Structures are given as C-alpha cells and as structure tokens.
Amino acid sequence: MLFYRDHIYPYLVDGLGDPPPIRQVRRQIIPLAQGTVLEIGVGSGANLPHYDPARVRKLYALEPNPGMIRLAERRRRRTKLNVEFLDLPGERIPLEASVVDTVVSTFTLCTIPGIAEAIRGIGRVLKPGGKLIFFELGLSPDPTVQRWQKRLEPVHHWLFQGLYLTRDIPALIQQGGLQIEQVEAGYLAPFLKSSSYCWWGAAATTAYV
Numbered sequence: 515m516l517f518y519r520d521h522i523y524p525y526l527v528d529g530l531g532d533p534p535p536i537r538q539v540r541r542q543i544i545p546l547a548q549g550t551v552l553e554i555g556v557g558s559g560a561n562l563p564h565y566d567p568a569r570v571r572k573l574y575a576l577e578p579n580p581g582m583i584r585l586a587e588r589r590r591r592r593t594k595l596n597v598e599f600l601d602l603p604g605e606r607i608p609l610e611a612s613v614v615d616t617v618v619s620t621f622t623l624c625t626i627p628g629i630a631e632a633i634r635g636i637g638r639v640l641k642p643g644g645k646l647i648f649f650e651l652g653l654s655p656d657p658t659v660q661r662w663q664k665r666l667e668p669v670h671h672w673l674f675q676g677l678y679l680t681r682d683i684p685a686l687i688q689q690g691g692l693q694i695e696q697v698e699a700g701y702l703a704p705f706l707k708s709s710s711y712c713w714w715g716a717a718a719t720t721a722y723v
C-alpha cells in the first residue's frame with residue numbers, strides 16, 4: 515500500500531490530473547495568486563508553471579507524499595519561483611497566523627481526510643483580506659450523476675488515495691468560516707460526469723469582506 519501511495523499514485527495523478535480543460539482553468543486562476551502563497555497538496559506540481567514569479571514573493575508548497583514532492587521538485591527547477599516544500603499534512607499547517615496572502619488548493623480539499631481542520635487552518639494562516647483560490651471536484655447537482663458518484667466513490671477513494679466525489683466543497687468552505695466571493699462550476703471533460711464535476715473560484719476571510 516505504501517509502495518502504491520509513494521511510487522504509483524504520484525504518476526497516476528501526474529498523468530491524469532492535467533488534461534486540457536483542467537489546464538485551461540489552472541491557467542485562468544493560478545496567476546491570481548500573489549505575495550506569500552501557500553499551496554496545500556501541491557502534488558506533482560501541475561500548478562507551478564502557472565504562477566507569476568513577479569507576483570509571488572514566496573511559495574510554501576505543502577505536500578505529505580514524498581513521491582509527489584520528487585515530481586514537483588523537477589517542475590520547480592524549471593521556474594523562477596522561490597519555493598519551500600513543507601512535508602506535513604494540510605490539517606497541520608506549520609505557519610504562524612495571518613502570514614499568507616493567498617492559499618491555493620486544487621483537487622486537495624476533495625482528497626484531504628480532515629477537511630474541516632484544513633479549512634480552519636487556511637482561515638488561520640490567511641491575512642485579513644487574503645484569498646483562498648480553489649479548484650475542486652465534488653458533488654454534482656444532478657441526482658442521477660450523484661447516484662453514480664456514490665457508487666463509484668469507493669473505487670476513486672482507493673485509486674486516488676482518499677479522493678471523494680461527493681463533497682460539497684463550496685458549502686464546506688463556507689462552514690469553515692470563509693466567504694465564497696466567486697465560483698464557477700461545470701463538468702470538465704474528458705472524464706465521466708461522475709468524476710468531472712468541478713468548482714473553481716475564490717473565497718476570502720470573513721473578517722475582511
């Protein structure tokens with residue numbers, strides 16, 4: 515199981531996690547990150563080429579899987595970003611309160627086991643007025659698709675090491691104390707509807723909105 519997690523899963527995510535419609539959204543949202551940035555679950559580094567090095571002073575790249583960090587480190591070398599890897603889970607962000615301008619999560623809030631703790635932690639480390647940029651898979655509004663998502667979730671959960679298809683991510687972000695400022699949603703081909711319903715957008719700390 516550890517062999518699968520550290521040596522196979524990273525290549526699966528790297529190979530399947532960035533088809534053209536997903537890359538298109540990454541291109542749209544990741545350049546909005548600015549200042550001190552924390553990316554939760556940086557994975558194999560699919561977002562790294564899309565950050566604007568002129569806007570990002572420092573990028574904390576949190577990722578607990580050593581196989582992912584190896585792949586992300588290769589991508590980091592091709593950028594001008596100032597990156598520090600943090601090899602801890604997102605439920606325990608090792609940063610002081612109110613030090614981050616932007617938190618980025620792409621396909622991590624739909625995976626991380628302790629989502630409520632992670633969102634509370636994101637709210638803690640964000641400066642007043644700081645933003646969470648998110649791009650996540652989750653529960654479709656269509657009841658037929660939802661039924662398939664419930665059936666297929668156990669397989670995805672195993673293959674993609676904890677991935678949930680049935681989380682309502684915008685609702686969970688709001689329950690965690692952040693306010694959604696902007697959100698778009700849709701099925702992003704080329705996958706089945708059950709594994710391609712995504713939201714992308716931004717949320718802010720409520721203290722400042």
Ligand SMILES: C[S@@+](CC[C@H](N)C(=O)[O-])C[C@H]1O[C@@H](n2cnc3c(N)ncnc32)[C@H](O)[C@@H]1O
Pocket residue numbers: 527531554555556557558559560561576577578579582602603604605619620621622625626627628674676677
């Ligand atoms: C589906 S991958 C997404 C990777 C990358 N963000 C992307 O957009 O391609 C989910 C990522 O969340 C990471 N992850 C799993 N559990 C985590 C946790 N407790 N804290 C932080 N990251 C976690 C996994 O190691 C993996 O890199």
